[in-house]
Amino acid sequence: MLEINCPYCGKRAQKEFTYAGDAGAERPNLETGTNQDWFEFVYLRNNPRGLHDELWHHSAGCRRLIKVRRDVVTHEIIDTGAPSDSLSTGAS
Amino acid sequence: MNHQPFRKPTGGNIDRSQPLTFTFDGKVYQGYSGDTLASALMANGVKLLARSFKYHRPRGLTGYGVEESNVLVQLRTGARSEPNIPATQVELYEGLVAESQNRWPSLHFDIGAVNSKLSGLFPSGFYYKTFMWPAKFWPFYEHAIRHIAGMGKSPTLEDPDSYAHNYRHCDVLIAGGGPAGLMAALSAGQSGARVILCDENADFGGMLRGRRDTIRGKPGPEWVADTAARLAAMKNVRLLRRTTAAGYYDHNLIVLDERVADHKATPENHEPRHRIWHVRAKEVVLATGSIERPLVFADNDRPGVMLTSAAQAYANAHGALAGRRAVIFTNNASAYAAAADLKAAGIEVQAIVDLRDSLEAPELKIAANANIGVLNRHVVVAAHGAKSVHSVTVMPVDSNTTPVGEAQEILCDVVCLSGGWTPSVHLFSQSRGKLCYDETLSAFVPDKSFQRERSAGACQGAFQLDACLHEGAKAGAQAAVAAGFATTAADVPRCSADAVVKPRLLWAIPAPDHLHGGKQFVDLQNDVTAADVGLAYQEGYHSVEHLKRYTTLGMGTDQGRTSNVNGLAIMAGHRAEAITAVGTTTFRQPFTPIPMGAVAGLNAHDHVAPVRTTPLHHWHESLGSPFAPTGQWLRAQGYPKDGETLEQATMREAKHVREKVGIVDVSTLGKIDVQGPDALEFLNRVYINSFSNLAVGKCRYGVMLREDGLVDDDGVVTRLAENRYMITTTTTHASAVMNRLEYLLDVDWPSLNVHLLSVTDDWSGIAIAGPHSRTVLTKVTSADLSNSAVPFMGYAEIDIDGVPVRLFRISFSGELAYEINMAPNATRTVWDALLKAGANQEIIPYGLEAMNVLRIEKGHVVGGELNGRTTADGLGFGKMISTKKAFVGKVPARRAGLTRDDIHQLVGLVPTDEKTRIPRGAQLIADPKATKPVAMQGEVTSQCMSPNLGHPIALALLNGGRARHGETLKAHSPITGQTVTVTVTNPIFIDPQGERLRG
Numbered sequence A: 001m002l003e004i005n006c007p008y009c010g011k012r013a014q015k016e017f018t019y020a021g022d023a024g025a026e027r028p029n030l031e032t033g034t035n036q037d038w039f040e041f042v043y044l045r046n047n048p049r050g051l052h053d054e055l056w057h058h059s060a061g062c063r064r065l066i067k068v069r070r071d072v073v074t075h076e077i078i079d080t081g082a083p084s085d086s087l088s089t090g091a092s
Numbered sequence B: 001m002n003h004q005p006f007r008k009p010t011g012g013n014i015d016r017s018q019p020l021t022f023t024f025d026g027k028v029y030q031g032y033s034g035d036t037l038a039s040a041l042m043a044n045g046v047k048l049l050a051r052s053f054k055y056h057r058p059r060g061l062t063g064y065g066v067e068e069s070n071v072l073v074q075l076r077t078g079a080r081s082e083p084n085i086p087a088t089q090v091e092l093y094e095g096l097v098a099e100s101q102n103r104w105p106s107l108h109f110d111i112g113a114v115n116s117k118l119s120g121l122f123p124s125g126f127y128y129k130t131f132m133w134p135a136k137f138w139p140f141y142e143h144a145i146r147h148i149a150g151m152g153k154s155p156t157l158e159d160p161d162s163y164a165h166n167y168r169h170c171d172v173l174i175a176g177g178g179p180a181g182l183m184a185a186l187s188a189g190q191s192g193a194r195v196i197l198c199d200e201n202a203d204f205g206g207m208l209r210g211r212r213d214t215i216r217g218k219p220g221p222e223w224v225a226d227t228a229a230r231l232a233a234m235k236n237v238r239l240l241r242r243t244t245a246a247g248y249y250d251h252n253l254i255v256l257d258e259r260v261a262d263h264k265a266t267p268e269n270h271e272p273r274h275r276i277w278h279v280r281a282k283e284v285v286l287a288t289g290s291i292e293r294p295l296v297f298a299d300n301d302r303p304g305v306m307l308t309s310a311a312q313a314y315a316n317a318h319g320a321l322a323g324r325r326a327v328i329f330t331n332n333a334s335a336y337a338a339a340a341d342l343k344a345a346g347i348e349v350q351a352i353v354d355l356r357d358s359l360e361a362p363e364l365k366i367a368a369n370a371n372i373g374v375l376n377r378h379v380v381v382a383a384h385g386a387k388s389v390h391s392v393t394v395m396p397v398d399s400n401t402t403p404v405g406e407a408q409e410i411l412c413d414v415v416c417l418s419g420g421w422t423p424s425v426h427l428f429s430q431s432r433g434k435l436c437y438d439e440t441l442s443a444f445v446p447d448k449s450f451q452r453e454r455s456a457g458a459c460q461g462a463f464q465l466d467a468c469l470h471e472g473a474k475a476g477a478q479a480a481v482a483a484g485f486a487t488t489a490a491d492v493p494r495c496s497a498d499a500v501v502k503p504r505l506l507w508a509i510p511a512p513d514h515l516h517g518g519k520q521f522v523d524l525q526n527d528v529t530a531a532d533v534g535l536a537y538q539e540g541y542h543s544v545e546h547l548k549r550y551t552t553l554g555m556g557t558d559q560g561r562t563s564n565v566n567g568l569a570i571m572a573g574h575r576a577e578a579i580t581a582v583g584t585t586t587f588r589q590p591f592t593p594i595p596m597g598a599v600a601g602l603n604a605h606d607h608v609a610p611v612r613t614t615p616l617h618h619w620h621e622s623l624g625s626p627f628a629p630t631g632q633w634l635r636a637q638g639y640p641k642d643g644e645t646l647e648q649a650t651m652r653e654a655k656h657v658r659e660k661v662g663i664v665d666v667s668t669l670g671k672i673d674v675q676g677p678d679a680l681e682f683l684n685r686v687y688i689n690s691f692s693n694l695a696v697g698k699c700r701y702g703v704m705l706r707e708d709g710l711v712d713d714d715g716v717v718t719r720l721a722e723n724r725y726m727i728t729t730t731t732t733h734a735s736a737v738m739n740r741l742e743y744l745l746d747v748d749w750p751s752l753n754v755h756l757l758s759v760t761d762d763w764s765g766i767a768i769a770g771p772h773s774r775t776v777l778t779k780v781t782s783a784d785l786s787n788s789a790v791p792f793m794g795y796a797e798i799d800i801d802g803v804p805v806r807l808f809r810i811s812f813s814g815e816l817a818y819e820i821n822m823a824p825n826a827t828r829t830v831w832d833a834l835l836k837a838g839a840n841q842e843i844i845p846y847g848l849e850a851m852n853v854l855r856i857e858k859g860h861v862v863g864g865e866l867n868g869r870t871t872a873d874g875l876g877f878g879k880m881i882s883t884k885k886a887f888v889g890k891v892p893a894r895r896a897g898l899t900r901d902d903i904h905q906l907v908g909l910v911p912t913d914e915k916t917r918i919p920r921g922a923q924l925i926a927d928p929k930a931t932k933p934v935a936m937q938g939e940v941t942s943q944c945m946s947p948n949l950g951h952p953i954a955l956a957l958l959n960g961g962r963a964r965h966g967e968t969l970k971a972h973s974p975i976t977g978q979t980v981t982v983t984v985t986n987p988i989f990i991d992p993q994g995e996r997l998r999g
């Protein structure tokens, strides 16, 4: 079970969170998004080996959505932040 | 009864002043405090303790601890009965009752032993081969196999015990309290770090419990007791005995299983039976020790054949003797000290049979001092005896380790095996650490760590006591430093020297032809032989994972602790490859079995999920209403009276509401308070319809789509103030809708200044419906409720019997109706006030079922229709869809596949005979007699008997249904087999113009 650093609450056990999808999926603009844009947003996801940005809902905590940069091979969490934050690449 | 023929008069860590009585297979025996069931049985001379899994061969003890593969017992009786418990892991208590398993009618006369004669039927993969043809007989075979091949029996009564879960953080967790673990705890403990030290046994000490090492000139167990006392005095150190580190998970989460009360007849003082610890450790020290390996030769499973270290530990720690005459068979030096211990304990050691060519001085000295004869360059090729071993055949081996020359038979009733040692790398491997194969030790040892852990002592191949102490001290200090504490290794005490383990390898001892090849068991628990491994190889199952599945090698409760290395080494031999190329199977959690009750903890029975009840729950109960679970909620279904069935009550209630007036508890509806300057913009983006012209004090029905354009949920939006709205959701979707709205605000539209709060529990709800509802309401409030003051879809904040309430003029039933929201603790006041005030109007309470009938009569959609596969237009909301604004799901909803004329559209159904109920979930088809597959045109989503129309009705989703009113179809239920002829109608059966609700 992961330990996730909520930027609002601090380190918490994974069981407080609900996975909320791919943070890299870009929502089309509500006004200008085309059918193709929406198709890609709704149905297509990358499945990268290695670093992946994902959203987690701190559903049993502060109820905020957070962005988590996780290595999906090692489960190492490189950085966390608000959904709009740009996260560290871990290459420090 | 007190006679224990195989018990030494003195010695061992048992209390002879505390005898304990126990029962095994119905026979009463006596042991002592400090015994395990295994040691007590041994002291009583009971050797035949089990029958094997497949062949039902007689079996006895092979191990001392978790490695025991044969003697699994059914422990306790009745509701506390538990199968498959290794006798070595059971601490003796007064009155203990155990039974052997896998035999019928008794251990000594077991019908299943005929399998041994039929063993040709049970080669590797026998499940897949022998019984697969003809296929239709498989159920018969399966039944028969399960009867004879099973282990113990699951208890059938409810578990009377409780289980707890505990969550902890610590700086250093140490798994294993042998010499390495204890030293690690001293080092880490003195640094001030928060330390948890756990050990699976009743007390610390590990290997020291069963040997005669000395530390600081004193016996090992004395040093262990001193050290444990020192650690117990440190406030930052927590000692957990009887606690197995069972699983190593991501981010240094280690799950411990503490057997709080398994050493007692029953838990006392409300203590849990087990306690599961979820420990998040900054750093971990693994000091999990090692397990001796058996040697593989013909009939090596006879009772009396056991691990050398086990016989040694029984003698030293319990004064229990495995027999009178022993032969030691070893391939390494570690067995010599054990042999001397056995001799000292009073067992006659006939010979040490040693596979190795040349022996070294230390072990020769031990043998000479103990006056034990050594046969080096010899092997045991076969054991003899049935229910107990009585002799072995020993032969010399040549330089290729092939048995050659003259065989001799040696009489013995114990055969002690030492095939080297296997480090317990389970936790390390679970932590995703990489193993490497050590040729000298012929064992897999930790190579590269993956998480923040380090191994110390025997679990990484340092088998000597001195090395264990030093490595432990160092690892404990390293872990503390890594966790941020300044410290150095604790002082390491001087200890006695012990042998260096360098096994000479011969993985399966070939049996000479004249012995007619008795079975050479690799895995005793699963009855897997060296020949089975060979067969798996022959049939192409070369990888270790395939080998495991095909032969069942390494499965079961012992998970191949003693068999894995031998098995994969034999496979490596067939493949003519190095063991390291063959690799090892994955080590999975848990290390030893954990009872399901412990896994569940408190989440059992009613506590699996919270039950939500409304403020009126007890009132509903007092009227005898049954309850329907709706998500986590319990909703009152109706109020049968005077012997009515629920169905009859439902009909009465639904009719009464249309004719007069009724009230219903609607507290379970989801409610979300939406506030902020951008609240309107937010709502416009999430609903298909616009709220721009919704005035303060007005309500409007709204529908939300998902991102893919299908309908998500519906509800009512009320504008409470300029920048404040309350929206309702369906009962079951409430939390999903809340999650999605929070997601949209946080992730996609962070610039919108809107705040959401779930207020489902803050506002309870009562709906009052029926032609007299206004009349009744007027009696309990002074507020003006006229059509002009509170019109249909109007909102007002009024006062009922002194309670401030929110009043919504909305209607789910299609009648003149209001919904009242109030503080939960005022609900009963309002409910009672309405019932009292409505007496003259014959007001009644109605339940969920009547409410459902009323909404079906009105064609309102709920869960069955909002099924995640319907479009807004298909459900009849086409006119609501705004063309002026953008909203979630708008673009995808326009996809061709969702806008065709022939997609599912909501319709009503009436049986053409106006009598037959339409089966729930029925498929709509043209002709049930047509050649299959029959095209499905639609499905029935809701159905009821309509008391107001006098015949059954249903709602259905039908391909292009709106244009098909008047058509006749068949509603066929594949579940009940029923077919009903139905006519397609408008889904709104009552008052399609909606005049009543505006009345």
Ligand SMILES: [Zn+2]
Binding pocket: A006, A007, A008, A009, A010, A058, A061, A062, A063, A064
């Ligand atoms: Zn949080």
